[in-house]
Amino acid sequence: MTQTSHAGDEAPAIHADGLAVGYRGEDGSASTVLADVALTVGRGEFLTILGPSGCGKSTLLRAVADLLPPLAGSLSVLGGSAEAARLRREVAFVFQEATLLPWQTVRRNVELPLRVGRGAVTRPVEGDADAWLSLVGLSGLGERYPDQLSGGQRQRVAIARALFCNPSVLLMDEPFGALDEITRDRLNDELLAIWRRTGTTILFVTHSIMEAVYLGGRVMVLAAHPGRVQEIVDLAPLKDSEGRSSREAPETIAVMAHLRALLAKGAVAA
Amino acid sequence: MKTVPAPRLRAVLSPLLGALSILLVWQFLMPALGVPAYILPTPLAVAQKFADEWRFLLENALPTIVESLAGFFLGNGVAVLLAVVFVMSRTLREAYFPVVLVFNTIPILALAPIIILIFGLGMLPKVIIAAVICFFPTLVNMVRGLNMASSNEMELMHVLSASRREVLVHLRLPRSVPLLFASLRIAATSSVIGAIVGEWIGANQGLGALIIQSTFNYQSDRLFAAVLLASALGLLYYAIVAAVEHRLVRRPG
Numbered sequence: 001m002t003q004t005s006h007a008g009d010e011a012p013a014i015h016a017d018g019l020a021v022g023y024r025g026e027d028g029s030a031s032t033v034l035a036d037v038a039l040t041v042g043r044g045e046f047l048t049i050l051g052p053s054g055c056g057k058s059t060l061l062r063a064v065a066d067l068l069p070p071l072a073g074s075l076s077v078l079g080g081s082a083e084a085a086r087l088r089r090e091v092a093f094v095f096q097e098a099t100l101l102p103w104q105t106v107r108r109n110v111e112l113p114l115r116v117g118r119g120a121v122t123r124p125v126e127g128d129a130d131a132w133l134s135l136v137g138l139s140g141l142g143e144r145y146p147d148q149l150s151g152g153q154r155q156r157v158a159i160a161r162a163l164f165c166n167p168s169v170l171l172m173d174e175p176f177g178a179l180d181e182i183t184r185d186r187l188n189d190e191l192l193a194i195w196r197r198t199g200t201t202i203l204f205v206t207h208s209i210m211e212a213v214y215l216g217g218r219v220m221v222l223a224a225h226p227g228r229v230q231e232i233v234d235l236a237p238l239k240d241s242e243g244r245s246s247r248e249a250p251e252t253i254a255v256m257a258h259l260r261a262l263l264a265k266g267a268v269a270a
Numbered sequence: 271m272k273t274v275p276a277p278r279l280r281a282v283l284s285p286l287l288g289a290l291s292i293l294l295v296w297q298f299l300m301p302a303l304g305v306p307a308y309i310l311p312t313p314l315a316v317a318q319k320f321a322d323e324w325r326f327l328l329e330n331a332l333p334t335i336v337e338s339l340a341g342f343f344l345g346n347g348v349a350v351l352l353a354v355v356f357v358m359s360r361t362l363r364e365a366y367f368p369v370v371l372v373f374n375t376i377p378i379l380a381l382a383p384i385i386i387l388i389f390g391l392g393m394l395p396k397v398i399i400a401a402v403i404c405f406f407p408t409l410v411n412m413v414r415g416l417n418m419a420s421s422n423e424m425e426l427m428h429v430l431s432a433s434r435r436e437v438l439v440h441l442r443l444p445r446s447v448p449l450l451f452a453s454l455r456i457a458a459t460s461s462v463i464g465a466i467v468g469e470w471i472g473a474n475q476g477l478g479a480l481i482i483q484s485t486f487n488y489q490s491d492r493l494f495a496a497v498l499l500a501s502a503l504g505l506l507y508y509a510i511v512a513a514v515e516h517r518l519v520r521r522p523g
Contacts, residue, residue, distance in 0.1 A: 065429050086431055093429045099422045103444050103520065116432035116440055145520065165430070 011079025013169050013201035014041040014064060018073030021056060021063040030071045033059040034227035037073070039220065041203065043168070046195055046243065048212040049205045050259060051222030051230075052267035057205040059227075061171045064203065065093050078168055085169070089113070089121045092162035096174040098154035100146040100161075106133065107142035110161045126166030135194065136160045152183040159191070163198065172204045176211070188214055192243050209259050213238065213252060214245050221259060223266025230266050233259065311491040316498065319491040331499050333476040337393055337465035338503065341400020346457055349405045350450070353412030357442065358434065367413070374406045382467050391472045400464030404457035411453040415446025451515040458507035462500055477503075 016039045022032040034056025041047050051057050062068045063075060066082040077085040085091050100109045110129040133142055136156040146154055155175055162170055176184045188211060195202055206212050212219045216235055223230045238245040238252050245252050293313045300310055307315065320327065352370075356363040382399050389395035419441050427437045469478025477500045484493040 062425075065425075067425055067428060086429060089431060091429065093426070095422050095426070097422055099420070099426050101423075101441070101444070103447075112440070113430055116427060116436040117430045118436070119433050120431040 011076065012040050013043050013045065013078060014039060014203070015076045016040075016073065019063070019070055019075050020072035021059045021068060022071050023059075023068065024071065032071055032226070034222065035072075037229055039229070039232070041201060043201055044199045046192075046202045046204065046215060046217045048216030048219045049203060049222065050207075050209065050212040050219055050263065051227075052224045052263060054227070055222040055224035055266065056227035057222055058173050060222075061093070061173050061203060061205055064169070065091055065171055067093075087120050089117065089123050089165050090168040092165045092167035092170050094155075094158050094162050094170070094172045094175045096177050098146070098151075098158040100154055100157055102146050104145075105142060106138065106144050106146065106149070106157050109146065109157055110142075110164050112161060113165045123166070125164050127164070129160070129164060132160040132163050133157075135163070135197075137190065150183075152179050152187060155179065155187065156190075159194070163194070163200075167200060169201045169203070172202065174205055174207065177207060184211070189244070191215065196243055209256050209263070210247065213256055213259070214247065217243070219259065221262045221266065223262075225268070230262055308488045308490050311494055315491045316494045319495045323492065323495070327480075327495055327499055330475055330477055330480045330496070331503065333393060333396075333473075334462070334465050334469065334478065334500070335503065337396040337468065337476070338400050338461040338507070340393075340397040341464050342404055342457055342461040342507070344397060345401030345404030345461070346408045346454060348401070349408035349453075350412055353409055353416055353446075354438065356413055357416040358438065370406075370409065378403055378464070378467060382471050386468070386472045396465050396468030396473070396476070399468040400461045403460045403464035407456045407460075408450070408453040411449040412446055415449035416442045418442075418445045418449070447519060451511065451519065454511045454515075455508060458511045459504035461507065462504040466500055 016037045019037040019039075020032050020035040021037070022030060022034070024030050033054075037060065049057050049060065059068065063070055064077055064082055066086040075082060078090055082091070100106075101112070104112075107129050110132060113125055130139070130142060133139055136159050138153060138156055138160070141149070141153070146157070149157065158175070176187050179187065191202075192215060194200075204212075204215055206215075213235060217239070218232055218234050218236075220232045221230045222228065233255065235245060235255065238249065238255060240246065296310075297312045297314060301307070301312060311319075356367055378399065381402065385398050385402075386395045389398060416438075419437075423441055423445075424437070427441055432440070465476070466478035466481065469476040470482050473479040477496050480496040481493060481500075484490070484496065
């Protein structure tokens with residue numbers, strides 16, 4: 001048996017068992033959005049999460065980020081509580097909107113993690129803002145303001161800000177959902193490159209079957225009404241050496257058809 | 271060939287010409303209609319008064335300037351501090367924000383004599399009346415502005431483990447700046463109103479006192495000069511606030 005004091009280093013990135021997530025009203029009443037989640041995500045894994053509206057995809061990410069307490073079951077992040085992981089700043093979040101502070105330059109936005117959490121967080125940030133900006137393809141734009149950037153560039157800044165925290169787990173909630181398809185494809189490739197380079201565990205919520213298959217090592221399909229896990233599909237057979245799935249290969253087409261059928265089934269009440 | 275005036279020039283010229291036309295009508299039509307000069311002096315008579323009595327007028331403007339400026343900073347300062355307290359403490363907000371809002375329904379003209387009664391006839395009661403007038407719009411706007419951060423922004427701060435103080439400094443306060451300046455623009459002119467209202471009720475110098483005295487003495491040219499000066503004061507404050515905002519707040523684009 002391993003010593004418990006070292007369990008944190010060996011523990012999976014995410015481990016959930018019988019987990020229920022949702023919202024608790026002020027009177028203490030709970031409304032469950034997604035129930036009975038059993039999931040283990042290994043370190044360095046890229047898991048995509050696919051599901052119809054209202055299935056609780058975002059709610060699950062928010063529980064991992066300690067934005068919502070679990071309603072039932074167990075959830076451990078890097079071997080401890082979600083709160084402990086947040087306080088060590090090992091979890092970073094990229095929202096659908098870039099959520100940049102419009103009154104600050106791009107560089108100051110990336111450096112936001114330096115200015116907040118000073119009392120709580122002791123773990124150092126990684127590298128400097130300019131290095132991360134150049135990794136996401138924005139070198140030289142540090143002095144610009146967010147409203148001078150395109151939607152895709154703003155989302156890159158949000159990713160640079162998240163990576164600046166040097167997270168072990170990166171949570172992404174439909175980060176490219178509002179972008180045009182060409183920009184989205186390019187950012188998908190860049191995200192895969194960043195993932196291979198940093199070894200960060202990524203949980204990536206999306207509406208797009210193509211995106212889920214292209215990026216993920218596994219894809220978790222959720223169903224709605226009530227929110228539940230339908231199936232976790234292993235995508236390893238589709239992957240090339242870069243971690244991508246071919247968009248045209250017959251195997252990919254077959255997996256996508258399977259996922260589409262699952263989604264159609266999961267969108268109606270069970 | 272005629273040159274077409276640029277839109278900017280036109281935007282400046284049009285209101286100037288409009289004002290000039292009204293002044294011309296006032297100058298020549300009102301006396302022709304038999305309106306006596308002690309009721310309505312002509313623009314030129316008012317201008318003459320400025321030339322003759324500029325020292326006397328400025329002497330009276332000085333206390334009004336001091337009172338309105340002090341009231342401006344006191345009222346807005348307390349409003350911003352109280353807004354921060356209300357946003358940081360739910361208990362205090364729930365207990366006192368409604369009380370403050372009800373207090374706001376008392377007309378300032380009804381409140382002014384009470385303030386004079388308490389604080390006497392010096393400058394202090396005028397400062398307080400000016401401060402009270404500035405206080406409410408800024409308090410309400412600041413409480414709103416401090417709560418304008420989006421839920422995404424609040425969640426971002428939570429994920430970064432920001433403390434409540436850090437959220438205030440790095441998110442809530444910068445978010446509230448546009449609304450703060452909106453209320454400072456209002457306060458720029460209302461602080462002058464407050465000082466003058468205070469001087470009406472009990473003062474022997476200041477533009478407000480001058481307005482009351484010249485009204486009762488049928489010195490309408492002096493009355494108009496004092497009113498114009500008060501208006502110019504509000505405009506000057508407004509311009510200063512706008513200039514400070516222009517320097518501090520970056521325009522999009």
